[in-house]
Amino acid sequence: MKSPATDIDLPIAQVITCTEAEGPGRRFALWFQGCPLRCPGCCNPEFLPFQGGQRIPVATMTQWIFQTQQQQAIEGITLLGGEPFAHAFAALALVRQIRKRNLSVMIFSGYTLEQLRQRPEPEVGELLALTDILVDGPYIREQPETQRRWIGSRNQQIHFLSSRYRFDETWLQRNTLEIRMNNGTITVNGFPAAQAAGLWRGWKRKKPLPLIPQDK
Ligand code: SF4
Numbered sequence: 001m002k003s004p005a006t007d008i009d010l011p012i013a014q015v016i017t018c019t020e021a022e023g024p025g026r027r028f029a030l031w032f033q034g035c036p037l038r039c040p041g042c043c044n045p046e047f048l049p050f051q052g053g054q055r056i057p058v059a060t061m062t063q064w065i066f067q068t069q070q071q072q073a074i075e076g077i078t079l080l081g082g083e084p085f086a087h088a089f090a091a092l093a094l095v096r097q098i099r100k101r102n103l104s105v106m107i108f109s110g111y112t113l114e115q116l117r118q119r120p121e122p123e124v125g126e127l128l129a130l131t132d133i134l135v136d137g138p139y140i141r142e143q144p145e146t147q148r149r150w151i152g153s154r155n156q157q158i159h160f161l162s163s164r165y166r167f168d169e170t171w172l173q174r175n176t177l178e179i180r181m182n183n184g185t186i187t188v189n190g191f192p193a194a195q196a197a198g199l200w201r202g203w204k205r206k207k208p209l210p211l212i213p214q215d216k
Helices: 058-072 084-101 113-117 122-129
Strands: 009-019 027-032 054-057 076-080 104-108 133-136 157-160 177-182 185-190
Touching: 009 058, 009 084, 009 177, 009 185, 027 058, 027 084, 054 058, 058 084, 076 084, 084 104, 084 122, 113 122, 113 133
Parallel strands: 027 076, 076 104, 104 133
Antiparallel strands: 009 027, 009 054, 133 157, 177 185
16 A cells, blocks of 8 residues: 555544544544535535545644644544545544554544445555544434434444543533634534534534634
8 A cells, every 4th residue: 555645635624623522532623524425414514525625734734633732632533524434545644643642543434344344445444443433334313312422323333443442431421512613603513412403503614614723
């Protein structure tokens, strides 16, 4: 396999540098632009086209993550979609870098682990090997999750692919929804209770977030 380099670009739809709504602890969350799946009720339809978003070099993103680690004590990154495994080569290049600082890796994928293990691309296998937690499977609107924190629908499985994390009470606490206002733009992340769905529609991402802070 050609080795993923740090000068290749990540197609990015959104970044939240420090969140507690996308997995254990404080995490740097990164949404890819582009998903080949079409789950009815997908929370992020604007992230489905492979066009759009911003192209950010792996080296720039790595520096941003390491800076956030120093400033906000994040313990890992979370990759979401769009579909991270539709961008496995670029995602692997990033994960190889951030592993050098012992940051953990969590991925939400619309594919099942079984499907991913059957994929022939070596970058998919290596990305799985460097992942601590995989939440797999498509989002099924008719099966909303009500017990497990951070999970969208009941069909989705949590796979602990390393010994770094395990299923404990933090996975059973109330779900977390974060709302931010930044320069007049409101963003929402995390998975809301079913009765709260739709509350923020209309003011979600009326214009794209500036992905790179002004001081970078
Ligand atoms: S896999 Fe995720 S991003 Fe893709 S359509 Fe399904 S819910 Fe949306």
